[in-house]
Amino acid sequence: MTCATSVELSDEESIVCVSLCIRSLWLIFECSRESKEKSSAPDKLNILKEEFKLQRTYFQELMDNFQTLCGMGDPMIALRASCTRALAVQGLLSQLVTPNSRSPQFPLSLIPVYKFFFPNNNVDSIRRFEGGYTPSAEEIDRMKNSLLNDGPLVNLTTLAQAVLQREHAPPQSLSFSWNTLDMLLTQPWTIHPDESSHSQSDFDNLHDRIRSYVHADERGFRIRPLLDKLDTFARGRRLLILFSAHAKYRNRADVVFRKEFFRSRDFLEAFACCLPNFIRAEENTPEVCRDFMEKVVRHDDLWTSLQVNLEPTQWLNRPSLDKLRVFEDCCTVLDLTFSVLEDSREVNWCTAELGSLSHHFESFIQNALTGTGRATSFRLDIISARFRNALIAQFSNDAGTTSVLSQWHVAFLARVICALGLRDDEDPEFWMSYTNGGRIGTVFMAKVPQIVQTAARDGPLLIFSQLGLLVAKGVPLEQSGLELEDINKALELQRKVTGEKTHLLLNNASNRAWEALGQLLRLVEDLHGEHTGTDRDILQRLLQTINDVNRRRVSG
Incomplete structure (x- = not known):
């Protein structure tokens, strides 16, 4: 007392x-x-x-x-x-x-x-x-x-x-x-990583109230530390749920309530190790996984934490194997995040944090991973394809496309347009000048609606073709250094990109997009006749997928 x-x-x-x-x-x-x-x-x-x-x-x-x-x-x-x-x-x-x-x-x-x-x-x-x-x-x-x-x-x-x-x-x-x-x-x-209870529900409701108050009320700054504590607590519970399914990390309750969790190399490795099992677990429905990853992205600063791990200065004098491991862990987390959240309406893909992360990825590869082989490049191309697909979906689902206001929105849009070859024939350098951000003027805003519509229409088919080209260049496996699992990821992503939700878009795709697919088809047909064994099987699967998409154009 x-x-x-x-x-x-x-x-x-x-x-x-x-x-x-x-x-x-x-x-x-x-x-x-x-x-x-x-x-x-x-x-x-x-x-x-x-x-x-x-x-x-x-x-x-x-x-x-x-x-x-x-x-x-x-x-x-x-x-x-x-x-x-x-x-x-x-x-x-x-x-x-x-x-x-x-x-x-x-x-x-x-x-x-x-x-x-x-x-x-x-x-x-x-x-x-x-x-x-x-x-x-x-x-x-x-x-x-x-x-x-x-x-x-x-x-x-x-x-x-x-x-x-x-x-x-x-x-x-x-x-x-x-x-x-x-x-x-x-x-x-x-x-304790148990099932939801009334106690958990009461905590979540109060947590949401405090978050709204801190961000919306002018006096909310007084209890900002309270929100930070509750954020740490909520994240710790999520991580314990994740770790509880993995024997090696089941008893990590002593570390998950640290504010800097993701920013530690060891913790990132643990997260990357446990996340695939969590996503694949039968008891975790797609809705459960999506809710989990939405909170990790929105409330746990995932993008910034990955960026800290990729900070070039901390890798200057580190062994190449350590550099490769941190890159692999970041790739694993990003790949699964994009995959789980591809239908999410809660995540904003056009944020400064994610834009900064993409720059760090490029810088890390240029400065820390030189000479690491095609497998590393292949994994990055897969992530880039998922990223472009997510961005296109967000822009095309945003009724107010003219709400593109920040330099990161501009840079993301410009990068996707250039990567997919959708630049304006009359002014091909226009979008290149915006890949690092730029001033949003009347000319830019006048071009946005049309280019977003074009990207939404042709984007899925062009990403499909880029993935197909990636697989085609991956054979023979012995020479590329790739594993069959890498190839399977690209083929699976192809099927997702051109799934049922894109049926109408494929029917309306431009001749330029279909011509890119035609070029891929001819290349794969030639390669298919030159290879045997596993390489031929891979090309046969790719050929079948291309023909399936081609038939959808004919029926359309």
Whole structure:
């Protein structure tokens, strides 16, 4: 109670004091219970019941006192009390999972804490227990699991709600809140990658409210640190869900709540290793995977984090193998991200962060991967094809194409146009001049609607042809250094690019786009007759795919 009311104590002193109080209290209660259990008195059972009742009464008074202080009109005292209660609860829960704890099961003395966090759970059982009924082992285990699995989440949500309500408290009170929130994220048991619950839903709703408030309200800057803590917490939970399916990284709870997670080389490697298994898991539907990756991109700064890993200066004197590994990990993450989010309406592909990442990719290849072979170039071309396809889909689905306002929008659009060979015949250098951004004038805006329409119409077929050319140049495999898996990715992407959603676009594609496909067809037919074995099989599959698309033109 002193920690909750004394403004003379520093943040560090308060945190240490709460921890020592809880540990001492826990030891006193454990020793007291042990002495009663060892008693040879004939009414030993009644003595134990009285002991649990005494301890339960103590915790009930403790929670009631906190509740009174947290509801006070003085925002400084109310907020300090909320922080102290959160630290006390964390200390109690940590004692439940301490290896040397002498409590073999859930202590019934903690029922007041359970009631505070879960007022609607097991109401009848608790009421009967307080009237003298002894809960069954199953009921005790259920309460313990709820408190351990969801208690930390409810504890954090309760504190975050208190901070939001008391945002106008003095700065020193808010400082204590930020330090307390940091402490709540230091325990590796604070998050369990379980299925969604009411506790998770309550946290998500509050998180969204705070995010909207910080970004929309002019006074939201006061609780910006709160949003940062909740972002870190939410990202940590997502990563634990991802890691839980991989034996090597299952116990990485000690690191996932660090703010700089993705910006560490080791962490990026872990993410790239676990992500493919997560995407392929049968229980993870396309909707689940899309929601996961949307949050990683929108809320976890994926583009910026990958850019940091590709920063050229940190690779100047590193071995070539290390450079290749970071490139492979970045490619794996980007490839899966583009693949999962190809139908997303929540991700903006035309952001400054993604544009900067593309520049870093090019710089990394030029400065760190010289002479690494065709396989590296092949993987980058696959990612580029996915990227162009996503950009075309976004521009073509945007009814207001004239909303292209930033230099990164301009650069993205210009790069796609030049890469697909869609430049204006009358002024071929016009779009080249915009590949690094440029001033948006009346001439540019006049050209945008027509070029976007052209890109949406011809883009899928041109990307299909570029991928086909990539596969054709990949044979023979022995000479190219490619694996069959690389070829399969290109062929699979071809099928996606010209799927059912593009049927109308293919029918309306220009003669120039169909001529590019015709040139590819003739090349593949010639190569098909020159190769044998696996190389011939690859070309046969490519030939079949080209003919399938050609027939769609005839039917159209």
